[in-house]
Amino acid sequence: MSEFFSSIPKIKYEGKASKNPLSFKFYNPEEVIAGKTMKDQLKFALSWWHTMCGEGADMFGRGTTDKTWRASNEEERSANKVYAAFELMDKLSIDYFCFHDRDVSPDYPTLAESNEKLDKAVDIIAQMQAKTGKKCLWGTANNFSHPRYMSGAGTSPYADVFAFAAAQIKKALDVTVKLGGNGYVFWGGREGYETLLNTNMGLELDNLARLMRLAVNYGRSIGFKGDFYVEPKPKEPTKHQYDVDSATVIGFLRKYGLDKDFKLNIEANHATLAMHTFQHEIRVARDNGMFGTIDANQGDMLLGWDTDQFPTNVYDTALCMYEVLKAGGFTNGGLNFDSKTRRASFEPEDIFYSYIAGMDAFALGLRIADRIIADGRIDDFVTKRYSSWQSGIGADIINGKADLAAIEKYALEKGEVLGTIPSSRQEMLEDILNDIMFGG
Ligand code: XLS
Ligand code: NI
Ligand code: NI
Numbered sequence: 022m023s024e025f026f027s028s029i030p031k032i033k034y035e036g037k038a039s040k041n042p043l044s045f046k047f048y049n050p051e052e053v054i055a056g057k058t059m060k061d062q063l064k065f066a067l068s069w070w071h072t073m074c075g076e077g078a079d080m081f082g083r084g085t086t087d088k089t090w091r092a093s094n095e096e097e098r099s100a101n102k103v104y105a106a107f108e109l110m111d112k113l114s115i116d117y118f119c120f121h122d123r124d125v126s127p128d129y130p131t132l133a134e135s136n137e138k139l140d141k142a143v144d145i146i147a148q149m150q151a152k153t154g155k156k157c158l159w160g161t162a163n164n165f166s167h168p169r170y171m172s173g174a175g176t177s178p179y180a181d182v183f184a185f186a187a188a189q190i191k192k193a194l195d196v197t198v199k200l201g202g203n204g205y206v207f208w209g210g211r212e213g214y215e216t217l218l219n220t221n222m223g224l225e226l227d228n229l230a231r232l233m234r235l236a237v238n239y240g241r242s243i244g245f246k247g248d249f250y251v252e253p254k255p256k257e258p259t260k261h262q263y264d265v266d267s268a269t270v271i272g273f274l275r276k277y278g279l280d281k282d283f284k285l286n287i288e289a290n291h292a293t294l295a296m297h298t299f300q301h302e303i304r305v306a307r308d309n310g311m312f313g314t315i316d317a318n319q320g321d322m323l324l325g326w327d328t329d330q331f332p333t334n335v336y337d338t339a340l341c342m343y344e345v346l347k348a349g350g351f352t353n354g355g356l357n358f359d360s361k362t363r364r365a366s367f368e369p370e371d372i373f374y375s376y377i378a379g380m381d382a383f384a385l386g387l388r389i390a391d392r393i394i395a396d397g398r399i400d401d402f403v404t405k406r407y408s409s410w411q412s413g414i415g416a417d418i419i420n421g422k423a424d425l426a427a428i429e430k431y432a433l434e435k436g437e438v439l440g441t442i443p444s445s446r447q448e449m450l451e452d453i454l455n456d457i458m459f460g461g
Contacts, residue, residue, distance in 0.1 A: 025090065025105040029373055031112045043373060048384035050114050055346055055391045062345075063383055064355025066117035066158040067110055069124040071329065071361040072372060073102045079364060086367040099126045099142040107149045113376050117158035119206075119357045122193045128167055132185065136192050143196050150200065158204055158355045159250065159286075159314065160197030162189040165210025165258065175232035176212045176225035176263065183228060187235060194240050203247035203353040204314055205240060206286050207233060213259030226263060230277035237282045248353045249279075250286035250313045253302070255295040257327050266295040267305035274311075284313025288359055289337065290320035290327050299337050303344040314354025315341070317379060331360040331379040338386025339393070339458065346390050356383060389458055398453050402446065 035044035050060040076084025090101035102125070106118060125146070126139040150156070164174035164186045172178055174186035197205050212229055214220040237249060251274065255265040264270050267285055274280040285306040292302040299319075306312040319332040332338055345351065358379055362371045393399055409415045414431050417423035423431070 025101075025108055026112065026369055026373070029112060029370060032114065032373065032377060043370075043377070045377060045381055045384070047381045047388065048114075054387055055350075055394070057350065059384060059387060060114070060116060062342075062350060062387055063380075064117060064158070064351050065115045065380055065383070066119050066355050066357040067106060067113075067115050067376075068357055068359050069102070069106065069118060069120035071359065072109065073106050074124050075361050077362075077364040077367055082364075085364050086362075086369075095127055095129075096138060096141065099138070100145050103142065103145045103149055107153055107155060109372065109376075110155050111153065113373065113380070115376070115380075116154075117156050117355055117357070119158050119160070119359075121161050121163035122189060122196065123163040123166060125196075132188060139192065139196065143199060146200060157197065157200040157202035158357055159206050159247075160193055160200065160202045160204075161206040161208065162186070162193035163210070164189060170211050173211045173213070173225065175229040176209075176214075178219075178221070178225075183232065187232060190232070190236050191239055194236065194245060195243065198240075198243055198245050204250055204286075205236070205245065205247065206250045206252055206314075207236075208252040208254065208286070209262055209264045211258055212264065213256075213262035215260050226273070229263065230273070230279065233279050233283070234277070237279070241282075248313050249283045250354075251283055252286040252288055252291070252316065253295065254288065254291040254327070257294065266292070266297060267302045267309075267311070271305070271309050271311055280311065284311050284354070286314045286316055286354075287312075288316035288318065289332060289341070290318050290329055290359075291316075293320045293322070294325070294327060298340075300340040300344055303341060303348075307344055307348045312344075312348045312354075314351070315345075315356050316359035317356045317383065318358065318360040329359060329361050331358065331362070331375040331382075333378050333382045335382055335385050335389070335458070336454075338382045339389035340386075342383065342386040342390035343393055346387075346394060392457050393454070396453075396457050398457075399450060402450060406443075406445070 029043065033044055034049040035041055035046065037046045039046055048059060050058065052059050054062060074088055076088050077086050078084045090098055090105050092098035092101045110118065122139055126142040129135045129138055164170055169182055169185060175183060177183055194205060214222065251264055251270045253264045253266045253270045254262050256262055267287065270285060274283050287302045287306060289299040292299045303312060317332050318329045319334055319337060321328050321330065358376065360375065360379060362375045366375065410419055414423060418428065
């Protein structure tokens with residue numbers, strides 16, 4: 022197979038002095054940061070859907086770029102996608118990939134034919150993995166594009182549609198296990214509703230949990246030892262998506278006893294759509310022992326939809342990697358670029374510029390996060406801010422020694438506390454962060 026990107030060489034780390042746009046300035050895969058090589062800390066993954074399939078179509082216009090990969094029919098296209106993806110991963114030093122079943126091979130007229138064609142494409146992926154050592158971070162089923170899912174998949178009012186979704190998930194699990202994937206994602210595509218006038222919300226949520234339980238039982242029965250993930254998103258395509266944000270999803274998983282098998286896949290742009298910061302969503306997951314993996318991208322603060330841009334905001338990547346390091350780093354998870362080049366960035370080399378920008382932004386983020394922790398000023402401030410819980414009334418409350426009457430007695434004796442409470446020093450801390458990022 023001849024190269025698809027023959028004019029692009031393998032991208033190398035050239036350091037921050039380099040002005041070569043086809044080089045990494047900050048991502049040095051073998052360099053050790055915070056105890057591990059950058060490639061093991063960051064675990065970058067290529068997304069099959071955006072990179073191999075997305076042609077730049079939007080609501081107002083057709084695609085601007087060609088992703089037929091020189092193929093003359095669908096089967097050949099699926100095969101060529103594999104070769105092009107592995108060329109990209111090699112040239113960009115990306116070790117992992119993520120996929121939906123239908124990114125790898127499209128829908129054919131029947132489920133049986135779709136499965137058969139999917140198997141053929143998956144065989145080619147497995148061969149390329151054996152040759153190159155590239156790994157699958159996670160797999161998933163596309164239970165949202167086909168018109169049958171117009172009213173949801175696991176939450177469809179119609180049992181037959183649920184059955185098709187379940188069948189697709191079974192097959193996607195088989196394929197993920199075959200490719201050695203350590204993760205399986207549920208993103209609730211159309212799992213939500215437009216109006217309660219036609220919706221039995223309670224039954225829909227019970228059924229969604231049933232589908233997840235069926236997937237866990239089947240996955241474990243075929244030897245899947247990795248993590249299942251739910252990827253929160255508050256809106257789009259439905260007005261009200263059930264998996265609104267980290268906190269909502271954690272409550273759902275606990276209600277249905279799914280929290281031992283599931284963790285969260287946090288996507289930056291979904292966090293902003295939920296009116297949270299990316300860091301907030303990861304912190305909620307981390308504090309609940311549910312942090313799993315990340316869909317790396319960013320939204321546009323002036324647009325209210327899921328723009329899935331390649332991440333370049335270094336404040337966000339730094340605070341994200343701070344949370345990841347504090348969570349002990351990735352285990353089964355990693356950083357999947359659920360990101361697409363802008364519609365007008367349509368040339369093949371834009372794929373390289375985009376991944377380089379995203380990878381360098383996260384490499385910088387990792388370097389800064391490591392410095393934030395080593396510097397210690399921010400962590401120390403937080404520790405000190407909560408020090409009143411370590412002794413006296415604070416410790417008594419935490420240990421359960423003080424009941425409400427005892428606490429009242431304490432407060433009555435004090436008379437007033439205003440005057441002893443210190444400032445929260447937000448601006449000072451923001452300046453410290455800038456000092457850590459840009460100071461000498
Ligand atoms: C869409 C989601 C999707 C998932 C995988 O908004 O981010 O791409 O990551 O189904
Ligand atoms: Ni995503
Ligand atoms: Ni998204």
